[in-house]
Amino acid sequence: MSVGASLDLEMDLEVFQGPFDLLLTLVLREEVDLLELQLADVVLAYIDHLDRAGELDLEAATEFLVLIAALLELKSRLMLPGEDGEGLDLEPGEAADELLARMLEYRRYKSAAAFLEQRLLAESGFRYRAAPLPRELRRASLDLAEPVYDPLSLGAAIGGLLRAPPRLELDHLATPRVSLEGRLAHVRSLLGRLGSFSFDKAVEGADRVTEAVTLFALLELYKAGEAEWDQREPFGPITVRAGSNPDRGEG
Amino acid sequence: MNELARVVEALLFLSAEPVSLDRLADACESSEGEVVESLARLREHYAEGYRGVVLREVAGGFTLSTDPVAEHAARRLLAKPRTPPLTPAQAECLAIVAYLQPVSRPEIARVRGVASESAVGTLLERGMIEESGRSRFGAVLYRTTELFQKLFGLEALDSLPDVAQFDPSPGEEQELRERLLKAGEARSQS
Amino acid sequence: MNELARVVEALLFLSAEPVSLDRLADACESSEGEVVESLARLREHYAEGYRGVVLREVAGGFTLSTDPVAEHAARRLLAKPRTPPLTPAQAECLAIVAYLQPVSRPEIARVRGVASESAVGTLLERGMIEESGRSRFGAVLYRTTELFQKLFGLEALDSLPDVAQFDPSPGEEQELRERLLKAGEARSQS
Numbered sequence: 001m002s003v004g005a006s007l008d009l010e011m012d013l014e015v016f017q018g019p020f021d022l023l024l025t026l027v028l029r030e031e032v033d034l035l036e037l038q039l040a041d042v043v044l045a046y047i048d049h050l051d052r053a054g055e056l057d058l059e060a061a062t063e064f065l066v067l068i069a070a071l072l073e074l075k076s077r078l079m080l081p082g083e084d085g086e087g088l089d090l091e092p093g094e095a096a097d098e099l100l101a102r103m104l105e106y107r108r109y110k111s112a113a114a115f116l117e118q119r120l121l122a123e124s125g126f127r128y129r130a131a132p133l134p135r136e137l138r139r140a141s142l143d144l145a146e147p148v149y150d151p152l153s154l155g156a157a158i159g160g161l162l163r164a165p166p167r168l169e170l171d172h173l174a175t176p177r178v179s180l181e182g183r184l185a186h187v188r189s190l191l192g193r194l195g196s197f198s199f200d201k202a203v204e205g206a207d208r209v210t211e212a213v214t215l216f217a218l219l220e221l222y223k224a225g226e227a228e229w230d231q232r233e234p235f236g237p238i239t240v241r242a243g244s245n246p247d248r249g250e251g
Numbered sequence: 252m253n254e255l256a257r258v259v260e261a262l263l264f265l266s267a268e269p270v271s272l273d274r275l276a277d278a279c280e281s282s283e284g285e286v287v288e289s290l291a292r293l294r295e296h297y298a299e300g301y302r303g304v305v306l307r308e309v310a311g312g313f314t315l316s317t318d319p320v321a322e323h324a325a326r327r328l329l330a331k332p333r334t335p336p337l338t339p340a341q342a343e344c345l346a347i348v349a350y351l352q353p354v355s356r357p358e359i360a361r362v363r364g365v366a367s368e369s370a371v372g373t374l375l376e377r378g379m380i381e382e383s384g385r386s387r388f389g390a391v392l393y394r395t396t397e398l399f400q401k402l403f404g405l406e407a408l409d410s411l412p413d414v415a416q417f418d419p420s421p422g423e424e425q426e427l428r429e430r431l432l433k434a435g436e437a438r439s440q441s
Numbered sequence: 442m443n444e445l446a447r448v449v450e451a452l453l454f455l456s457a458e459p460v461s462l463d464r465l466a467d468a469c470e471s472s473e474g475e476v477v478e479s480l481a482r483l484r485e486h487y488a489e490g491y492r493g494v495v496l497r498e499v500a501g502g503f504t505l506s507t508d509p510v511a512e513h514a515a516r517r518l519l520a521k522p523r524t525p526p527l528t529p530a531q532a533e534c535l536a537i538v539a540y541l542q543p544v545s546r547p548e549i550a551r552v553r554g555v556a557s558e559s560a561v562g563t564l565l566e567r568g569m570i571e572e573s574g575r576s577r578f579g580a581v582l583y584r585t586t587e588l589f590q591k592l593f594g595l596e597a598l599d600s601l602p603d604v605a606q607f608d609p610s611p612g613e614e615q616e617l618r619e620r621l622l623k624a625g626e627a628r629s630q631s
Contacts, residue, residue, distance in 0.1 A: 069554035100618050102554070104609060109552055111607035112540060113532035116593065123594040124524045125509025126497065130457060131267030133329060134317075137455070141330040142397060147404030148334045151412050154403070157339075157346035159417025161362055162430055164437040235541065235548060252491060254510060260493030261511030262518050264454075270518070278518035301442060303450030320444060321451030328452050328460065328468035340572040365581050369571060438579055 009049050009064075013041050020046075024067065034075045043068060070102040178210045183217040191227060191242050199229070199238035252296070255281055256289035263293075263306070263315045271312035332398060333377055340370040345379060349399070349411055351428055353383045353392035362431045364439035442486070445471055446479035453483075459502030459591065500590035501597055524592060530560040535569060539589070540604045543573040543582035 009020040015036050016023050023042075026032040046064060132138070190197050199218070203211045218240065221227035229240040252260070258279055262270060276283045290306075290313060297306035297315070304315050317325065337345065344367050347359050359367050371393070374380045379402065383394040395408070405411065415421055423430060442450070448469055452460060466473045480496070480503060487496040487505070495508050507515060527535065534557050537549050549557045561583070564570045569592065573584040585598065595601060609617065 066554035069551075100614075103617060104614060105552060106554065107609050108604060108607045109533055109536045109540070111609075112536035112604060113527075113529065115602070115607065116536055116539070117527055117529075117532045119593050120524060120527060123592060125512040126495070126506040126594065127261075127265055127512070127515055128457075128504065128506050128591065129264055129454070133455065133457075137325060137329045141326070141332070142401060144327075144331045145398055145401040147402060149337065149403045151403045151405055151410075153337070153342055154346040154349050155412035155414055155417045157342045158350055158414050158427075158431070159419060161343060161347070162414075162417075162434050163419045164434040233541075235544070252493075257491075257493035257508060258511040258514045261507035262493075262514060264494050264505070264507060265515055265519065274518065278514045280514075280517075301447075303442075303447035303452075304454050315454070317451035317454055318447060321448045321455075324448045324452060324468045324470075325455055327470075328464060329455060331468075338572065339574040364579075365572070369565065369568065 009046060011042065011045050013038065013045070024071075027071065034071065037075075039068065039072055039075060042071075066103060066106045067099070070099050073102075074098060178213045180213055180217055180220075183210070183214045184220065187214065187217050187221060187227070187240075191221075191240070196239060196241040199240060202240065252292060253289070255279060255285055256292045259286060259289045260293055260296075263313055266314070269307075269309050269311040269314040274312070332402060334402060338370065340367065341373055343367075344370040345374055345395075345399075347431070348374070348380050348393050349395050349408075350414065351431070352394040352408075353386075355386050355388075355390035355392050357390055358432070359393075361439075362435040364435045442482060443479070445469060445475055446482045449476060449479045450483055453496070453503055453505045456504070458587070459498075459500045459504040461502040465503070497594070498596050499594055500587040504591070528560070528563075530557065531563055534560045535564055535585075535589075538564070538570050538583050539585050539598075539601060542584040544584075545576050545580040545582050547580060549583075 011018060011020055011023055013023075016026070016032055020042070023032065023037075027034050027037065046068075050061075187202055190202055199214075202218075203214050206214065218227060218229065222229070222243070225243045227240055228243045229238050231238045259275055262275060262278060272283050272286060276286045279286060294306050296302070297304060299305050299318070303318055303321055305318050307314050307316055340363075343363055344359055347362050348354055351358070351362075356367070356371055359371060371380070375393075378396055379399040380393045381396050383392045386392055400406070400408070414427060425433075449465060452465060452468060462473050462476060466476045469476060484496050486492070487494060490508075493508055493511050494505050497504055497506050530553075533553055534549055537552050538544055541548065541552075546557065546561055549561065561570070565583075568586055569589045570583045571586045573582045576582055590596075590598065608614075
C-alpha cells in the first residue's frame with residue numbers, strides 16, 4: 001500500500017515547493033493553508049508529470065485522483081461561510097480522518113471490483129444457450145394476455161415527466177428566503193420535541209436551498225455540542241440526536 | 252460419459268443450428284471416428300421417449316431439440332406474455348409512446364433527459380410497442396400494440412387516462428409534446 | 442425420468458432466461474413441490490463433472506449451461522469470445538452499483554473520486570446495470586440486472602459476499618493512517 005509516496009511528484013507552486021506527499025502532510029497538519037493552495041495548479045503539475053513519464057501508472061493515477069478529490073471536498077467545506085464568518089475548522093487529526101475514510105471507502109470498492117473481475121473470469125466457462133425460440137413460440141400470444149397493468153401508471157409517468165426541475169435563479173442567492181436562524185430554531189424545536197429524528201424528517205418537503213441551510217444549522221449545533229448524528233453507510237439515513245456533551249471530543 | 256462426449260454435448264447444446272461431423276471434430280481437435288463414438292454414447296443418453304431433449308441427425312448434421320411431450324407447457328411458459336412489473340424507465344418510455352405516438356427514439360430520449368435504448372428494447376421484445384414507419388428524418392417511429400391494450404385493459408387508445416389529473420401545471424396551454432420536450436431539456440441540463 | 446422431469450428439462454433448454462420455480466409450476470400445471478422433485482431428478486442427471494451441460498440456479502431461477510470443460514472447443518466452434526473482461530474502471534463502478542444500489546452517477550463519482558460516465562455507459566450497454574428510478578434531485582439511479590446475476594453466477598443479489606470483507610485489515614488501516622500523517626515528515630527531515 002502506498003499513499004502519495006509512490007507518486008514521486010515534484011511541485012513548484014506559489015505557496016509550496018517540494019514533493020506532493022510532503023505537501024499533503026503539510027496540508028493535513030495545517031502548515032500549508034488549503035485555502036491558499038490552488039488545487040488546479042496541483043492537477044496541472046500532475047498532468048505535466050504524466051507527460052514527462054510518458055506512461056500512465058493506473059494504480060498511482062487513481063490514488064492521486066482520490067486524494068485530489070478529497071482535498072477539493074475539504075477545501076470547498078473550508079470555503080463555506082459559518083454564521084460568525086469563521087470557517088468550519090477541521091483539526092489536523094480530523095482532516096486526516098476524513099481523507100482516511102475516503103481512501104478506505106475507495107479501497108473497499110476497489111477490492112470488491114477485483115473480486116468481481118475474478119468471479120466473471122471464473123464464470124465465463126459456463127456458457128448459456130442463446131438460440132432463438134422455435135417459430136411457433138416466438139410471438140406472445142394475444143389469447144393468453146390478461147390485463148395486469150394499471151393504465152393510471154401511464155398517466156402518472158407522463159405527469160412526472162411534465163415536471164421540470166426548479167430553475168436555479170441567482171436572485172434567490174441575493175435575497176435568501178431561508179435563514180440560518182430559522183433553520184436553527186426548526187432543528188432545535190425538533191430536538192426538543194422528539195429527542196432524536198432523521199435528517200429527512202427535518203427537511204420534509206423542503207427545497208434544495210432549505211436542505212443545504214438545514215445541514216449548516218446541524219453543523220453549527222454539532223460544533224456547539226447541542227447535536228450529534230450518525231450515518232451507518234454512505235447515502236444511508238442520517239439520525240440526529242441531542243448532544244450529551246457540549247465539549248464533545250473524539251467520537 | 253468421457254470428456255469428448257461431454258464436450259460434444261456442450262457444443263450441440265450451444266448451437267442453434269445443426270453441427271456437421273467435421274466441424275465437431277475440428278472444434279474438439281479429435282478425429283471424426285472419435286466424435287462418431289461420442290455421438291453414439293450421447294444417443295444412449297438422449298434416447299427418444301426418456302428425456303425432454305432429444306438428439307437428432309438432420310440434413311446439416313447433429314442437433315439437440317425438445318421432445319414434443321413439452322409442447323403444451325412450452326407454449327404456456329414462453330408464448331404467454333411476460334409481464335413483470337415495469338421498471339420506472341420502462342414505464343416512462345411506454346407512457347411517452349402511448350401518449351405521443353408515433354414517436355421516435357431520439358424524441359423519447361429528449362423527453363426523458365437520458366438515452367433510453369435498453370428500456371425501449373425491452374418494450375419491443377415484450378411486444379408492447381412496435382415500429383411504425385419512419386420520421387421525415389429517417390428515425391424509426393414507435394407505436395403501442397394490440398397486446399399493450401390487452402395488458403392494460405384498454406378498449407381503445409383514446410381510453411388512456413386523461414393527463415390533466417396528473418399534470419403539475421394544468422393551466423399551461425401548449426401542446427403536450429412541446430411541454431414534455433421542454434421539461435426534458437430542463438432536466439437534462441440540471 | 443418421469444414426464445414432468447422431461448417437460449421441465451425441455452423448458453429449461455428452450456428458455457433463454459433462468460426460470461423461477463413458480464413459473465415452471467405454472468407452465469407445467471403442477472405444484473411447486475412436484476417441480477422441486479423433478480428438478481432434483483434432473484440435478485442427478487446433470488451432476489457437475491459428468492456431463493457437458495450442468496443445471497444451475499442463478500438470478501432467482503433455474504437454467505442449463507455448458508460445463509467449463511467445453512470452453513476451449515466452444516470458442517473454436519463459435520468463434521465467439523467469452524464474456525469480455527471488465528476494465529478496472531468498469532469493475533469499480535459495477536462493484537459500487539452492486540453494493541450501494543440504487544445509486545446515482547454523482548454518488549459513484551464521489552466514491553471513485555473521478556467522473557465515471559464512460560464506464561457506467563458501457564455497463565449499461567452490456568446490460569449489467571439498468572436504471573432504477575430517479576433520486577430526489579432527478580438524477581437517474583442505477584441497479585444491477587438479472588443478466589449481472591447470471592454472468593456472475595449469483596443465485597440472488599444477497600449471495601454477494603459481505604462488503605465488509607473487502608475492507609483493508611486494521612493493520613493496513615493503521616499503516617495507511619500513519620503514512621498519511623508521516624509520509625512527508627520523513628522527507629522534510631532528510
